[in-house]
Amino acid sequence: APLAAPLEARASTLAASSSSNVDFNITYSSNRTEGLPTMLILATGGTIAGSSASNLDSTTYQAGVVGVGQLIQAVPELLNVSNVDGMQVSNIASESMPDSVVLKLTKLANKALCAPNATFDGVVITHGTDTLEETAFTMDVTLQCDKPVVVVGAMRPSTGRLSSNSPNNLLQAVTTASHPASRNRGALIVLNDRVCQAYYCEKTQANTVDTFDSPEPGYIGALLSDKLFYYSTAAQPTFKQTFDLSNVTALPDVDILYGYQGTDFGLLNATIADGAKGVVLAGTGAGSIPAAALHDIDAAAAKGFPLVRSSKINVGAAVPGDAGYDSMIAGGLLNPVKSRRLLQILLALNKTNDEIRDAFEGKLDSYLSYKPGSS
Numbered sequence: 001a002p003l004a005a006p007l008e009a010r011a012s013t014l015a016a017s018s019s020s021n022v023d024f025n026i027t028y029s030s031n032r033t034e035g036l037p038t039m040l041i042l043a044t045g046g047t048i049a050g051s052s053a054s055n056l057d058s059t060t061y062q063a064g065v066v067g068v069g070q071l072i073q074a075v076p077e078l079l080n081v082s083n084v085d086g087m088q089v090s091n092i093a094s095e096s097m098p099d100s101v102v103l104k105l106t107k108l109a110n111k112a113l114c115a116p117n118a119t120f121d122g123v124v125i126t127h128g129t130d131t132l133e134e135t136a137f138t139m140d141v142t143l144q145c146d147k148p149v150v151v152v153g154a155m156r157p158s159t160g161r162l163s164s165n166s167p168n169n170l171l172q173a174v175t176t177a178s179h180p181a182s183r184n185r186g187a188l189i190v191l192n193d194r195v196c197q198a199y200y201c202e203k204t205q206a207n208t209v210d211t212f213d214s215p216e217p218g219y220i221g222a223l224l225s226d227k228l229f230y231y232s233t234a235a236q237p238t239f240k241q242t243f244d245l246s247n248v249t250a251l252p253d254v255d256i257l258y259g260y261q262g263t264d265f266g267l268l269n270a271t272i273a274d275g276a277k278g279v280v281l282a283g284t285g286a287g288s289i290p291a292a293a294l295h296d297i298d299a300a301a302a303k304g305f306p307l308v309r310s311s312k313i314n315v316g317a318a319v320p321g322d323a324g325y326d327s328m329i330a331g332g333l334l335n336p337v338k339s340r341r342l343l344q345i346l347l348a349l350n351k352t353n354d355e356i357r358d359a360f361e362g363k364l365d366s367y368l369s370y371k372p373g374s375s
């Protein structure tokens with residue numbers, strides 16, 4: 001039967017996922033300078049840990065090669081800012097990042113920062129840029145205290161002598177995570193002199209160095225030389241809710257189907273049969289869904305299968321209450337990959353369909369249903 005292999009693959013992903021407890025495995029520890037904060041650097045791979053024989057290569061290099069100790073030692077300036085410990089969590093290109101590693105990262109960060117006996121002042125995650133926003137968003141909505149988690153990557157491999165942005169990005173990430181003004185801002189993304197809120201930030205250009213942006217809310221801070229500043233006092237995204245994943249051992253499979261002119265989302269039923277626990281539809285425009293797709297969508301939703309309607313445009317909102325789309329949950333301002341991750345988290349926490357809808361739509365809906373003059 002054609003579906004046997006994928007079903008087996010999904011079962012083995014679940015079996016391989018992390019247990020609820022995680023242990024530190026620190027393989028690099030800097031000399032301690034009294035008075036400086038202490039950072040935990042969780043290295044996962046990506047171009048920031050990439051290597052190439054050519055100094056000019058920004059396309060065909062290998063991601064996830066350089067180890068955490070070498071990454072840290074390549075930037076001795078880090079030790080003027082902070083004491084640092086390094087742990088290698090994975091060393092892979094981020095397009096291959098399994099959910100189990102992301103779950104482990106949030107557990108490690110919460111243990112390092114938020115546990116009663118926590119000794120770290122900040123966490124920096126080095127990560128490939130292709131899915132960096134997915135991990136950063138996950139950290140943002142699962143962090144249980146006000147200390148900073150900064151996720152950082154690079155577009156040019158760390159070994160490129162000409163114009164690699166890896167070393168400076170790492171320094172700027174550690175500088176940001178070490179700064180007291182970074183508290184109470186959730187998870188942050190730092191690259192190329194700019195600080196962006198993980199909730200809204202995303203990769204916007206496939207090739208260029210200057211790629212992370214949150215086009216509507218904008219950057220919240222910047223680095224001038226090695227000094228950080230913020231444009232405003234600390235604030236959290238209006239639509240953000242946080243979730244405790246400490247007892248979660250696996251994130252359920254949620255798939256994304258891509259929208260285009262006239263699609264009937266013909267893969268929807270196959271995806272459900274293949275074991276997905278939810279689906280995000282990357283709709284066109286503001287999450288519009290072709291009429292040809294509504295029959296199968298409504299039938300799946302009537303059986304209790306959760307479907308989130310997002311926008312493939314990435315910037316802007318799929319708005320709740322859109323006529324004809326009631327069977328789907330509106331993703332609001334979350335792009336498809338962030339909608340997928342939020343749905344995975346809600347399903348992992350055994351939320352009901354009403355609770356899932358409320359988590360996606362509730363806060364945006366309260367703004368949209370505001371009556372002038374009410375409080």
Ligand SMILES: NC(=O)C[C@H](N)C(=O)O
Binds near residue numbers: 093095128130155
């Ligand atoms: N610039 C990068 O990091 C791209 C790489 N494919 C990754 O995400 O790991």
